Amino acid sequence: MNTKIILNDDVYKIVRHVGLDAVMDEMISDLTAAMIGFDHEKYTIPVRQGFQYSKPDPGLLEWMPILAADTQITVKIVGYHPLNPEVHKLPTIMSSLYTYDMATGHLSTIVDGILLTALRTGAASALATKVLAKTDSRTLGLIGCGAQAVTQLHAISKVVDLDKVLIYDIDPAVSKTFISRTRFMDHRDIELIESDLAHLVGSADILCTQTSVGVNDGPVFDDHGLQPWTHINAVGADMPGKTEIPNTVLNRSFVCPDFLAQAVEEGECQQLSRDAIGPELVEVVKNSKRYESLRTGNTVFDSTGWALEDHVAMELIKRYADELDLGVSLPIECVSIDPKNPYDMVSRSPGDGVGESTAKA
Amino acid sequence: MNTKIILNDDVYKIVRHVGLDAVMDEMISDLTAAMIGFDHEKYTIPVRQGFQYSKPDPGLLEWMPILAADTQITVKIVGYHPLNPEVHKLPTIMSSLYTYDMATGHLSTIVDGILLTALRTGAASALATKVLAKTDSRTLGLIGCGAQAVTQLHAISKVVDLDKVLIYDIDPAVSKTFISRTRFMDHRDIELIESDLAHLVGSADILCTQTSVGVNDGPVFDDHGLQPWTHINAVGADMPGKTEIPNTVLNRSFVCPDFLAQAVEEGECQQLSRDAIGPELVEVVKNSKRYESLRTGNTVFDSTGWALEDHVAMELIKRYADELDLGVSLPIECVSIDPKNPYDMVSRSPGDGVGESTAKA
Numbered sequence: 001m002n003t004k005i006i007l008n009d010d011v012y013k014i015v016r017h018v019g020l021d022a023v024m025d026e027m028i029s030d031l032t033a034a035m036i037g038f039d040h041e042k043y044t045i046p047v048r049q050g051f052q053y054s055k056p057d058p059g060l061l062e063w064m065p066i067l068a069a070d071t072q073i074t075v076k077i078v079g080y081h082p083l084n085p086e087v088h089k090l091p092t093i094m095s096s097l098y099t100y101d102m103a104t105g106h107l108s109t110i111v112d113g114i115l116l117t118a119l120r121t122g123a124a125s126a127l128a129t130k131v132l133a134k135t136d137s138r139t140l141g142l143i144g145c146g147a148q149a150v151t152q153l154h155a156i157s158k159v160v161d162l163d164k165v166l167i168y169d170i171d172p173a174v175s176k177t178f179i180s181r182t183r184f185m186d187h188r189d190i191e192l193i194e195s196d197l198a199h200l201v202g203s204a205d206i207l208c209t210q211t212s213v214g215v216n217d218g219p220v221f222d223d224h225g226l227q228p229w230t231h232i233n234a235v236g237a238d239m240p241g242k243t244e245i246p247n248t249v250l251n252r253s254f255v256c257p258d259f260l261a262q263a264v265e266e267g268e269c270q271q272l273s274r275d276a277i278g279p280e281l282v283e284v285v286k287n288s289k290r291y292e293s294l295r296t297g298n299t300v301f302d303s304t305g306w307a308l309e310d311h312v313a314m315e316l317i318k319r320y321a322d323e324l325d326l327g328v329s330l331p332i333e334c335v336s337i338d339p340k341n342p343y344d345m346v347s348r349s350p351g352d353g354v355g356e357s358t359a360k361a
Numbered sequence: 362m363n364t365k366i367i368l369n370d371d372v373y374k375i376v377r378h379v380g381l382d383a384v385m386d387e388m389i390s391d392l393t394a395a396m397i398g399f400d401h402e403k404y405t406i407p408v409r410q411g412f413q414y415s416k417p418d419p420g421l422l423e424w425m426p427i428l429a430a431d432t433q434i435t436v437k438i439v440g441y442h443p444l445n446p447e448v449h450k451l452p453t454i455m456s457s458l459y460t461y462d463m464a465t466g467h468l469s470t471i472v473d474g475i476l477l478t479a480l481r482t483g484a485a486s487a488l489a490t491k492v493l494a495k496t497d498s499r500t501l502g503l504i505g506c507g508a509q510a511v512t513q514l515h516a517i518s519k520v521v522d523l524d525k526v527l528i529y530d531i532d533p534a535v536s537k538t539f540i541s542r543t544r545f546m547d548h549r550d551i552e553l554i555e556s557d558l559a560h561l562v563g564s565a566d567i568l569c570t571q572t573s574v575g576v577n578d579g580p581v582f583d584d585h586g587l588q589p590w591t592h593i594n595a596v597g598a599d600m601p602g603k604t605e606i607p608n609t610v611l612n613r614s615f616v617c618p619d620f621l622a623q624a625v626e627e628g629e630c631q632q633l634s635r636d637a638i639g640p641e642l643v644e645v646v647k648n649s650k651r652y653e654s655l656r657t658g659n660t661v662f663d664s665t666g667w668a669l670e671d672h673v674a675m676e677l678i679k680r681y682a683d684e685l686d687l688g689v690s691l692p693i694e695c696v697s698i699d700p701k702n703p704y705d706m707v708s709r710s711p712g713d714g715v716g717e718s719t720a721k722a
Contacts (some may be wrong), residue, residue, distance in 0.1 A: 001451070005366070008695045012706035020707055041450060044412055051405055055431045056464045063424050063436065070416045075424065077459065079466020085700040090362070094694060095464040098438065098457075103417045105440020105455040110471070115695040118703040147703045154704075181702040291602065328691070333455060334369045334476040339446040340535065341542040342479040342508045343515075345373035346381055 002329040006111040006317060010326035014317065015115075017324060020184055022152055026287045027123040027316060034312045035127065035285040042069045047262045052239060059085045060239055066307035073100045075309045076113050080238060082212040083204040091147055092212060093117055097314045107333060110318055113310065118147055120309040122155030124258060125208060125233035128281055128301030130159040131288045133206050133231035135295060138163045141204030143197070143244075144211035144312040145222050147171040148235055152208045153182055156233075157190065166195035166203055170211070174329065201226055208233040215241035223248045232300045237267045245300060247271045254278050258306040267304040282308075363690040367472040367678060371687035375678065376476075376557045378685060381545055385515055388484040388677060395673045396488065396582055396646040405670045408623045413600060421600055424563050427668035434461040435507045437474050437671045441599060443573040452508055453573060454478055458675045466506035468694060474671065479508055481670040483516030485619060486569060486594040489642055489662030491520040492649045493617065494592035498526045499523060502565030504558070504581050504605075506530040506539040509596055513569045514543060517594075518551065527556035527564055531572070561627040569594040576602035584609045593661045598628045606661060608632045614659040614707055615639050619667040643669075 014127060015023055020315060043066060050062025052348060060080040067073050078095035095113030100106065129137075136158040137160050142149045145167050153165060169175040175194050182192065201207065202225035211220050220236075232253070245268050256278045258264030269277050271326045278284075281301060284291045321327045336344040376384055395409050404427060411423025421441040428434050439456035446453060456474030461467065490498075498521050503510045506528050514526060530536040536555050543553065562568065563586035573595060581597075584607040593614070597605045606629050617639045618624030625631060630638050639645075642662060645652045682688045697705040 005693065006693065008692045011695050015704075015706055020704060021450075046410070049407070049410070051426070051428045051434060053428070053431070053463065055717060059466065061426075061428075061434050061461055061463070061466060063426065065422075065424065067412045067414070067422075073412060073422050077436060077461065077468075079461065081464070081466050084465055088465050089700055090465050090467070090696060091700045091703070094468075094696075096459075096468045096693060100438065100440065102414065102420060102422070103442070104445055104449050104451050105366075105420065105422055105442050106451070107455075107457045110693065112693050112695040115703055144703045147697075150701075150703055177699075177701065181699065181704070184704055184707060207614070212691055232428070252580065330689070331369045332366065332457060332471065332473050334372050334473040335451060335455075336508075338538070338542070339450055339452045340507045340511075340538065342452070342476055342511055343381060343542070343545055345376055346545060 001331065001333055001335045003104060003107050003332045004109045004327045004329050006109065006327040008112055010321055011112055011115055011317065013326055014320045014324060019287055020319060024119065024122065024158055027119050028126050028155060028158055030312050031120065031309060032285065033126060034308060035282045038282050038286070039309065043067065043308065047265065057081060057087065059125045060197050064305070064307045064310060066311050068311050072102055072309070074098070074311045074314055075100070076307065078113060078117065097310060099314065101166040109318060116310065116313040118151040120313040121148055121235060121303065121305065122151030124303055124309050125152055125235060125301060126155035126159045127232060127285055128233055128256065129156050129206055131284050131291060132294060132299040132301065133160065134229045137205035139166065139203050139205045141166045141200040141207045143168050143200065143207065143209045143275050144236060145175045146210065146212070149178065149208070150181055152210060152233065152235065154185065156206060157185060157188060160206065162190050163193065165190055165192050166200040167192060168195055168197050168200050198225060204230055206231050208235060210235040211244055213242065213244060214346060215239065216241040217325060219246040220244045222246065228298060229296055231300055233303060234268045234300055235303045238304055239266050243268055243271055249298065250300060251276065253300045254294045255300045256281050256284055257302040257304055257339055258304055261271040262304050263302045267302040268300060289339060362467060362692065362694055364468050364693045365470045365688045365690050367470065367682050367688040369473055371682055372473055372476055372678065374687055375681040379681060385480065385483065385519055388480050388674060389487050389516060389519055391673050391677055392481065392484045392670060393646065395669060396643045398671065399643050404428065404669065408626065418442060418448065424665065425668045425671060427672050429672055431463065431583060433463055435668070435672045435675055436461070437668065439474060439478065448504060458671060460675060470679060477671065477674040477678060479512040481674040482509055482596060482664065482666065483512030485664055485670050486513055486596065486662060487516035488521045488646055489594055489617065490517050490567055490592060492645050492652060493655060493660040493662065495590045496519065498566035500527065500564050502527045502561040502568045502656045504529050504561070504568065504570045505597060506536045507571065507573070509571040510539065510569070511542055513571060513594065514720060515546065515598065517567060518546060518549060518614045521567065523551050526551055526553050527561040528553060529556055529558050530562050530712070558582055559586060565591055567592050569596060570605040571596040572605055574603065574605055576600065579604040580607040582603045583607065589659060590657055591659055594664060595629045595661055596664045599665055600627050601631070604629055604632055610659065611661060612637065614661045615655045616661045616663055617645055617666055618640050618663040623665050624663045628663040629661060630663050
């Protein structure tokens, strides 16, 4: 009764072996398939809950569980600590994913969620962009150039024929390094340009916001000069009070949340009354033809993070790990030989464990 | 940035090295200290939530988080699958515990929760028994003789000078094996006797119920012949509709829940109006003198499981593991060298991970 742990080096091996582009392509196509086939009867996805605190530094730790198709439960535990890069040289968003077998409650798999969260958040924006942006969009604007911006650009470049990317970060040092951080995309013919905010907002066919703006400090740009067709992926809002998009933009746009019940608590939808909010992304993806006419107007994807995305990402990385025979299998749970005797280890010989270690690390 | 994983064999080594009695003694004394020093300002403990399902078999998977003293967050994920022993040869209650660093969101420790849950549930009943049972109690009655009964008996034997234990299980085969499962207690002079239910209920100074009774199938004994001083530890109720104690007993007893907000949803307190429920155990432990007069009447500890108990159990096992240099340290999180570059593994050489593996398994 072992638990498979996919170590960070296993994830790195997978990405190097499969290739970044192929991983993102598969993430997008798996998420598309999961949304098209999504059935509310088969999944239970509660609104995430968590702890929000100001000591030792401002932060958030949340749990995002999903019960999938009567067979397994995936739980992501995710932290948001905006001072991490500066103070601890760590990513703002750190997380881990766990899979439990619904038949027994056995912890079957553990894997990192930092990379998977960045990948799936990019993939979700790619899906929204694919169904809501003007089909001849060429210019992408990125507000906030941290880790999430890398996968936003990567994912959107997979579904839109971009020729120009305008970038802006409140910290000019961060927008500078963004160019070197996206060198993996050099084979595509996309021009990356540091821009002032007004020019970026006025030029973007597609706009992505992924900032660490403080609670009640939004929006992150002014409603001035935005093109009447711009599609926005609003990625940063993920806690009560944190929003990035001007209220006036939201009010004249078709706003499509990833997860309505959560978006009204933590997303841009905090700023809207219920009747001003459109259907969830899954509905638009399932019926994309029905929503086609929206492409010529302003649209906003309110991305707060949906556990289905994490479930799909975890299944993808598990499949790769299986194919490449990666991961270590370790016995964590104290499963007695007699399930009614929690103390039977005292009568067993040392090493006579039920689950034998098959570590390959 | 590694995660310490305390493997099941590490837990077994700890228990063998320290000794079952010493582990339980320390668990009880640490929990006592934690309750006496408990400060509502320092901890945040939400009511647990989870998934309850009937396919593939009846089950429950819940998450129990606790934010402790502004430094760490412990999350227990716990499954309850009553068919596990019969169908899968696994414990009914399976679980795992995770510790997160509040400064960064880093996953610092993973450990089994099966043994720790059994230990801490026993310890909580011991505390309740110590403050609420008649001081000259000598006879313990156990209804339900599964895994939790082992630690109930063990823990209570630490705080009460027992001379007789009456046992009953709806499955006679289970009460039979209970005697062999508690042989570790042979050095104590306690007589273990299989009993019919009515005799057990009428003889017990202290009664513990830890059954897998079905939802809406309770109570597990009749209100007939109970001594007017009996203290009850009601351990089994842990989901809406599941209760073990007759309503009439509850109504004439001092009922003390571990966690009021949860007990009214999942515990015996489901059967009571708010004004019929006493203070939480932590209040009684803190002010035991004030509640001393209750010992001569009927008292019920409504134990649904409180995350503080899990936190204390995890800290204990972490301390033992540190002292004995046990556990493996493995890099799970994909922490990039540049926290703003989720993809930097593609530009790094294989093996050039940030966290190096120091597995000792």
